Amino acid sequence: MRAMSSDDAVKQAVLQAIPPELSGMVRSVSMRDGVATVIADAGGLGRSAAAQLQRELEEAASPVAGVNEVRVALMADKVQRQIVVIGSGKGGVGKSTLTANLAVALAKSGRKVGVVDADIYGPSQSVLLNAADTKLRAEGKMLIPHESEYGVKMVSMGQLVEAGKAIAWRGPMVGSALGQLMEADWGETDLLLVDLPPGTGDVQLTMLQKFKPTGAVVVSTPQDLALIDATRAIDLFRQAQVPIVGIVENMSGYQCPSCGEVSEPFGQGGAEAAATAIEVPFLGHVPLAMEIRIASDDGKPPAASEGALGAPFAEIAAQLQQWLGQSAMNYTG
Numbered sequence: 001m002r003a004m005s006s007d008d009a010v011k012q013a014v015l016q017a018i019p020p021e022l023s024g025m026v027r028s029v030s031m032r033d034g035v036a037t038v039i040a041d042a043g044g045l046g047r048s049a050a051a052q053l054q055r056e057l058e059e060a061a062s063p064v065a066g067v068n069e070v071r072v073a074l075m076a077d078k079v080q081r082q083i084v085v086i087g088s089g090k091g092g093v094g095k096s097t098l099t100a101n102l103a104v105a106l107a108k109s110g111r112k113v114g115v116v117d118a119d120i121y122g123p124s125q126s127v128l129l130n131a132a133d134t135k136l137r138a139e140g141k142m143l144i145p146h147e148s149e150y151g152v153k154m155v156s157m158g159q160l161v162e163a164g165k166a167i168a169w170r171g172p173m174v175g176s177a178l179g180q181l182m183e184a185d186w187g188e189t190d191l192l193l194v195d196l197p198p199g200t201g202d203v204q205l206t207m208l209q210k211f212k213p214t215g216a217v218v219v220s221t222p223q224d225l226a227l228i229d230a231t232r233a234i235d236l237f238r239q240a241q242v243p244i245v246g247i248v249e250n251m252s253g254y255q256c257p258s259c260g261e262v263s264e265p266f267g268q269g270g271a272e273a274a275a276t277a278i279e280v281p282f283l284g285h286v287p288l289a290m291e292i293r294i295a296s297d298d299g300k301p302p303a304a305s306e307g308a309l310g311a312p313f314a315e316i317a318a319q320l321q322q323w324l325g326q327s328a329m330n331y332t333g
């Protein structure tokens with residue numbers, strides 16, 4: 001029988017010193033030249049719980065005779081994160097409004113969701129998610145997403161630059177800013193919704209090439225011109241081989257707040273017809289409603305309320321969730 005070395009003896013003493021409630025998480029302990037290396041499983045723990053586990057293991061092992069130094073290595077689950085970009089061919093069609101409300105609706109249904117405001121030239125998510133006065137923290141080079149009051153984590157250029165300051169950046173700077181937002185410390189967040197700038201420029205290309213989104217949602221108003229632009233955005237996603245989740249028609253049908261009459265300032269049903277023509281799914285209509293604009297400007301996403309205004313967003317979010325479930329099954333199966 002091999003005699004127990006002094007390292008073995010110290011290792012046994014370290015194992016005994018670890019409290020029973022932590023020992024289930026310890027995967028291995030090794031001892032060499034007075035250095036105890038403890039490897040523990042921190043899968044499923046948030047940042048602060050993982051930091052606490054690390055501290056408690058260090059405190060347990062340090063007093064053991066023969067231990068001069070304790071090194072704790074934590075293994076984390078690798079989160080399989082899905083990325084959905086929300087795009088439009090043209091500005092002002094409600095892409096940011098839809099992104100924020102889909103995120104809120106998905107968070108309400110239990111999804112761990114984050115929003116990346118990649119609309120670097122006109123960031124608006126910090127207003128929509130009532131985070132206009134927050135600044136982003138960084139640890140080392142990693143940004144720490146802001147936890148909004150709606151259960152949605154977010155990062156936005158709006159939190160990095162002063163409000164109202166125009167951002168005149170060139171391509172490479174845009175690419176590195178986007179990288180920082182996408183590679184923020186997302187922790188357990190397993191779905192990122194990315195609010196793209198309108199059109200087909202640098203940000204979109206970097207996003208598609210570098211981050212390979214799981215899918216794309218395209219927003220359009222019902223007018224012909226917006227639809228032509230939306231079709232262009234769909235072409236770009238198709239060329240980049242990003243699957244199209246579907247088209248959303250925003251601002252369809254306006255109900256007059258005083259007389260209740262419904263009119264169609266931009267027409268109606270155009271996006272649905274276009275979706276059929278270009279063979280992509282149609283995800284639903286969001287009405288043009290003054291309350292949506294007022295609530296959005298006030299940092300109160302309609303999807304957070306139980307009222308009728310939130311219903312279209314909840315329905316579209318449910319379809320997106322179903323699509324993502326299917327996509328994950330295809331991916332693993």
Ligand SMILES: Nc1ncnc2c1ncn2[C@@H]1O[C@H](COP(=O)(O)OP(=O)(O)OP(=O)(O)O)[C@@H](O)[C@H]1O
Binds near residue numbers: 093095119122197
């Ligand atoms: N369904 C709606 N009903 C009423 N107002 C809406 C609706 N959707 C969006 N809006 C309003 O229209 C304006 C533009 O919306 P939003 O910023 O979401 O569009 P966008 O496509 O992201 O624009 P940008 O090109 O600036 O990124 C905002 O003032 C928003 O509150």
